[in-house]
Amino acid sequence: MAESPTRTVDRALSLLGIVCDRGVVSLVEAARDADLSPSTALRLLRTLEAQDFIRRDGDGRYTPGVRIVQLGALALSNEPLVALAGDAMARMVEATGESCYLSVRGAGQSALYIAIVEGTHSVRHASWVGRSIPLKGSAAGAVLRGESKDGGYIVVKQGVEEDVTAIAAPVLAGKRVAAALSSVIPSYRVGDEQIERIGRLLVREASSIIGAPPPGSPTTTSASPQENPLRKEPPP
Amino acid sequence: MAESPTRTVDRALSLLGIVCDRGVVSLVEAARDADLSPSTALRLLRTLEAQDFIRRDGDGRYTPGVRIVQLGALALSNEPLVALAGDAMARMVEATGESCYLSVRGAGQSALYIAIVEGTHSVRHASWVGRSIPLKGSAAGAVLRGESKDGGYIVVKQGVEEDVTAIAAPVLAGKRVAAALSSVIPSYRVGDEQIERIGRLLVREASSIIGAPPPGSPTTTSASPQENPLRKEPPP
DNA sequence: AATCAATTTTCACTGGATGGCAATACCCCA
DNA sequence: TGGGGTATTGCCATCCAGTGAAAATTGATT
Incomplete structure (x- = not known):
């Protein structure tokens, strides 16, 4: 990791990684993993939650939220x-x-x-x-x-x-x-x-x-966003 | 979006969304979209870059990085x-x-x-x-x-x-x-x-x-991390 | 009820985040 | 080549947003 200019954001991103790595994590576990005080971790986690990067389950623990899934898929499609x-x-x-x-x-x-x-x-x-x-x-x-x-x-x-x-x-x-x-x-x-x-x-x-001609439709599991939703396959 | 306790993190996450939405974006465009000064945006983008959430292409523009893909996939698999x-x-x-x-x-x-x-x-x-x-x-x-x-x-x-x-x-x-x-x-x-x-x-x-018994192997395009990598299909 | 751990709130403090401005780089055009 | 315009980057004075210790609250267990 290179030198990072904004400590607060650094900390929040680390917490995001912890939540995604662990799948389900409590406040005190996340704080411990990130080496932060629980009150600091709480505030940062709440910020991540406010933008749907994480969410809280019924037991008050943190799990990944839809926003990280969405941005990940967007990133991959681009x-x-x-x-x-x-x-x-x-x-x-x-x-x-x-x-x-x-x-x-x-x-x-x-x-x-x-x-x-x-x-x-x-x-x-x-x-x-x-x-x-x-x-x-x-x-x-x-x-x-x-x-x-x-x-x-x-x-x-x-x-x-x-x-x-x-x-x-x-x-x-x-x-x-x-x-x-x-x-x-x-x-x-x-x-x-x-x-x-x-x-x-x-x-x-x-x-x-690299150097290949402009692609047609990708045929991988990461379908292109522009793909026609009615897909017709060639006959077997 | 709920009330958010940490403005700095908020801003960085918004920038992350902008980079992923646009796929490729220059500093000044990102700053404009996020309603930030270019020097603030630069610093926040650098923080995102330091943790591989975004990267810079040859022309100095920002594109999504591997970390967002990785965490997105992790989130989905969990x-x-x-x-x-x-x-x-x-x-x-x-x-x-x-x-x-x-x-x-x-x-x-x-x-x-x-x-x-x-x-x-x-x-x-x-x-x-x-x-x-x-x-x-x-x-x-x-x-x-x-x-x-x-x-x-x-x-x-x-x-x-x-x-x-x-x-x-x-x-x-x-x-x-x-x-x-x-x-x-x-x-x-x-x-x-x-x-x-x-x-x-x-x-x-x-x-x-919900209430279904514990699942076997998922059969969706989001394969389970625990799935046996040598997959044997039933005979046709 | 007492105990313990987790979570949440409060608040004094300060240094980290900010943005204006200058410098630099880059591009385009005459 | 020079000028103009825009983008990028660095610098620094400013101040308030982020911090974490401590207290309060909550929840679980015995």
Whole structure:
């Protein structure tokens, strides 16, 4: 975290994080976690509550409110990378049948899934948009830390999740790693040849994301706000 | 918005909303929207940036940051109603083939979709978790405003979206309307008999949500954090 | 009723938040 | 190139908004 100019806002945002992390929290717990006096925490929590970022349940404890959900979804729907990566991710899933993820650096030492296209196998890896995984020990994390050589792919077997093999390639904006494109596959289903094939596909698709032509409709789970609400699918 | 004890935090949260609403915004625009001096806005925006709630793009403008996405997703995954409603919503879609939505009151005069199970027809209504719709003019909105009689369903044809008919029933916590369960259907596909049938189904399923037994795996687009990442589907 | 912990209120105090203003940066046009 | 206009950033005097200790209130338990 960089130097922060407004202590009061800092404190309130920390409290917001605590409420969201814990899901349900009492005043004194939140105050303790934030290292604030209960009366200070109360006032700040009341401010968050006044704008619907948090709410109080029947027992007087604090839980996240609708405003944080709403702004989070808005933020995600406006994320340009999500739109740009849609076609590439769909192609990955079509070519491999495996779940495909787009992730960026998250808060602290984490990576954050910002788009997902699920695989088509009946046994497949499943996760969710908005999930954080550690930078350390994950393929996407290694890529986001700049550890892939010459834009190549990174493989992690037995990383942050058991029984899966993760392969990731960097989405580059110039020299900077903007995101990681990854596939996460049940380990029983991949040998070295398949890993290499998927790795090469990831590298190719990742390099198509920035500089790609203006996207059509995204096909990820984060549907575009402008999408026609009556969706017609192509015939099977 | 209720009376708010901490002006500084209020202002910062308003700025956060402005950045998320607009997607990309300059300092002076944000300051104008928030009715603040540019130097005050700068300082508050810097605080939001320091905790990754917003970030600056290459042109120095502000866009939402990963922290808001992360906390939004966390908040949603901890929302008890989403878990509770999963089975009911899946049953609705199985019985009708139409998209099913769970919504709660959002900020201001809005309703917020917090869970969605999409319909199975090739032409179906599509929307997204986190989307806000107006309370006025929508079936879910009417239900959330307490306008359904005796827990019955409300029908809106030609409401906030064209070409669709929305039917909603209240999810009650005691006497209080906790959420709205709704189906949104292309109007060409429903006559009065179908509307009545779906309406009655909605009422029945809505009444099963609170007081329902502990849920299994939610089947909505908001997967549970505890879900097994290797997902095995039943055979077709 | 007594005890304990959580929550809420009160209020003296001060330093953190403010915004006006100046400096700097940037863009556009003649 | 120079001028004009706007945006951004830094500085600093000012003051009141934010703080936290302490008291009061509430709620749960024995």
